[in-house]
Amino acid sequence: MHDQETMVSIAKAKEEWERTTLHDTLAKWPERYEQFITTSGAPVERLYTPLDIADLDYERDLGFPGQYPFTRGIHPTMYRGRLWTMRMFAGFGSAEETNARYKYLLAHGETGLSVAFDFPTLYGYDTDHPLAEGEFGKCGVAVSSLADMEILFDGIPVDEITTSMTINGPAAVIWAMYIAAAEKRGIPMAKLGGTIQNDILKEYIAQKSWLFPPEPSMRLIVDTFEFGSKYLPKWNTISISGYHIREAGATAAQELAFTLADGMTYVQAAIDRGLDVDSFAPRLSFFFNAHNDFFEEIAKFRAARRIWAHVMKERFKAKDPRSWWLRFHTQTAGCSLTAQQPENNIVRTTIQALAAVLGGTQSLHTNSMDEALALPSELAVRIALRTQQIIAHESGVANSVDPLAGSYLVESWTNRLEKEAYEYFDKIEALGGVIPAIEKGFFQREIAASAYRYQREIEERKRIVVGVNEYQMDVPLTIPLLKLDPEGERRQRERLARVRRERDNRLLQQRLAALRRAAKGTENLMPYILDAVRAYGTLGEICDVLREVFGEYREPVII
Amino acid sequence: MVRERKIRVLIAKPGLDGHDRGAKVVARALRDAGMEVIYTGLRQTPEMIAQAALQEDVDVVGLSxxxxxxxxxxxRVMDLLKQMGLEHVAVxxxxxxxxxxxxxxxCLGVKGIYGPGTALSDIVQAIRQEVEGRE
Incomplete structure (x- = not known):
């Protein structure tokens, strides 16, 4: 950043400061800890100066927003032009209840939708499957057929608003249901905008809602890339996710490295299929966690953009600048929420959301204060949404682009995280790539070790968690928690039975047979899945056909 | 009295829930505390868990x-344990x-229930008391 002479002078001045001013203070007032660490356990220096970013080249490493390598943001004006999308992850019980929640959120100023599905749906089972017992609607909304999807988006202008769907193993089927539901309302698929998470690699690594083994799963994903690039130009066919990797216990560097390594694996798989990188890369999107450590998170987002731009341009030879963009959604850290004194979570979420905005996120979910206890109540979710609105309109942080650039600390940590990510890329490469590393349990072991280390730090009080290991109170809970409609499951089961009874079952059997044949071959499966969905084939029936052809994944058990 | 064998614990994930961070952290803590820990992995039915408890001859089952x-x-897990004559297994x-x-x-006989924010040392201590206390 500075010329050699200035650096030498600063180094000398720093030494002098350490020897005199600092030394005297430390002699009288020792610091609170011998070593300061970030949430991820990385060491934190007392002071950052130009010496820590001596090699930083402004034009090469930062550049201008909207220009390579996009460290400062993917858009030239960022939030001065348009605010991030306020997209609250929501879903519970039956499609009717969740539809009402979406309308509530939209009425309070939410600008994008995000669907949470229940466990049976995530695993490709219908509500009445034996393994689904007790799980209906608990962690999201149950969607077993097109009939549920029609109700879920009833009265919502899906041609105007974008919808993100957290669905992975059965992503192609759920996406087909969304497309078919819009089609029935006369909205052509080309007009639909949104995202399917569709990131199976992080499922094997962290979130664990897989269906099939890696090879057929990767095929399905590339099928969606190909289909989307032809017919749904506004759809993000994948959201390459670090969120769940972080929630499972990873550090910021692990989240960054593993997510981008997954991203490279998808790009390579699509190129191997013969797709032109610029035909699908602009529709790749990402999803990160915003954890507690304010500056480390901001540095992580900035590093992610720079690495991805570099990888796409240099390694994959993408020519379209949009292929170089790392566009991402952020969710505040669910794992940071405490069940104790839940109101304090509002403050945690605010700090995390601020980091996401200062890191240049394209969309944001803010967790509700009650999420360590239950699914969010209306009151809790409204406060969470208002938190974003206050950051957007009152704090002033959205008014200038990448305002923390040039901070010695932030730039130094951006460099550090970038370097740590490349070190992990080398390790993963040495194991034969992401899929072999998953099969060897590499990621799972790394994450479990970080999670355990973090918990030990809390036990040993090297880390203070307010209300948990310090400032505890023994008071009864005073916030209201969400109660599911006890009639929801009955309604859902009845609807499922009616769908199976009233549809043209001969037509459906033909379409399932066609899907089975295609799955055994190499054709793109999206048109076959779409046809089965249009004939009201259920999620479970369609996934059963694919399970029969592809088999099921079994994970290596690692503590 | 000194126990002749280490406390054996089965850590199990029933149902479709994929959140295994807590189960793994607790499993490590129990192992570090000198117990023998068997982890079932994900998506276990109550039948699979009860069967594993029987085969592994455990003192304790931890359900996450x-x-x-x-x-x-x-x-369902409690019922199956009873049916198999495993009433002595602390859940x-x-x-x-x-x-x-x-x-x-x-009321079903669950010995301890631990939510977010629980100290690992509390779980270790509760298991020790439960198993060693009845000998």
Missing amino acids: ILSGAHMTLVP FVGGIIPDEDVPALR
């Missing part, structure tokens, strides 16, 4: 459930368990 399905899954539950469900789980 964050999906909200505990009121369906825990009673602990960890995860997101609303306060209002705690009395019912206690």
Whole structure:
């Protein structure tokens, strides 16, 4: 950043400061800890100066927003032009209840939708499957057929608003249901905008809602890339996710490295299929966690953009600048929420959301204060949404682009995280790539070790968690928690039975047979899945056909 | 009295819940505390868990459930353990368990229920007391 002479002078001045001013203070007032660490356990220096970013080249490493390598943001004006999308992850019980929640959120100023599905749906089972017992609607909304999807988006202008769907193993089927539901309302698929998470690699690594083994799963994903690039130009066919990797216990560097390594694996798989990188890369999107450590998170987002731009341009030879963009959604850290004194979570979420905005996120979910206890109540979710609105309109942080650039600390940590990510890329490469590393349990072991280390730090009080290991109170809970409609499951089961009874079952059997044949071959499966969905084939029936052809994944058990 | 063998614990994930961070952290802590820990992995039915408890001859079963399905899954595990003559196996539950469900789980014979923020040392101590206390 500075010329050699200035650096030498600063180094000398720093030494002098350490020897005199600092030394005297430390002699009288020792610091609170011998070593300061970030949430991820990385060491934190007392002071950052130009010496820590001596090699930083402004034009090469930062550049201008909207220009390579996009460290400062993917858009030239960022939030001065348009605010991030306020997209609250929501879903519970039956499609009717969740539809009402979406309308509530939209009425309070939410600008994008995000669907949470229940466990049976995530695993490709219908509500009445034996393994689904007790799980209906608990962690999201149950969607077993097109009939549920029609109700879920009833009265919502899906041609105007974008919808993100957290669905992975059965992503192609759920996406087909969304497309078919819009089609029935006369909205052509080309007009639909949104995202399917569709990131199976992080499922094997962290979130664990897989269906099939890696090879057929990767095929399905590339099928969606190909289909989307032809017919749904506004759809993000994948959201390459670090969120769940972080929630499972990873550090910021692990989240960054593993997510981008997954991203490279998808790009390579699509190129191997013969797709032109610029035909699908602009529709790749990402999803990160915003954890507690304010500056480390901001540095992580900035590093992610720079690495991805570099990888796409240099390694994959993408020519379209949009292929170089790392566009991402952020969710505040669910794992940071405490069940104790839940109101304090509002403050945690605010700090995390601020980091996401200062890191240049394209969309944001803010967790509700009650999420360590239950699914969010209306009151809790409204406060969470208002938190974003206050950051957007009152704090002033959205008014200038990448305002923390040039901070010695932030730039130094951006460099550090970038370097740590490349070190992990080398390790993963040495194991034969992401899929072999998953099969060897590499990621799972790394994450479990970080999670355990973090918990030990809390036990040993090297880390203070307010209300948990310090400032505890023994008071009864005073916030209201969400109660599911006890009639929801009955309604859902009845609807499922009616769908199976009233549809043209001969037509459906033909379409399932066609899907089975295609799955055994190499054709793109999206048109076959779409046809089965249009004939009201259920999620479970369609996934059963694919399970029969592809088999099921079994994970290596690692503590 | 000094026990002749280490305390054996089965850590199990029943149902479809994929959140395994807590189960793994607790498993490591129990192992570090000198217990023998068997982890079932994900997506176990109550039948698979009871069978594993029998085969592994464990003193303790720890069920980790964050999906909200505990009121369906825990009673079934308790029933099966009883049917198999494993009443002596102490069952602990960890995860997101609303306060209002705690009395019912206690009634079923669950020895301890641990939510977010629990200290690992509390779990270790409770298991030791439960197993060693009855000898």
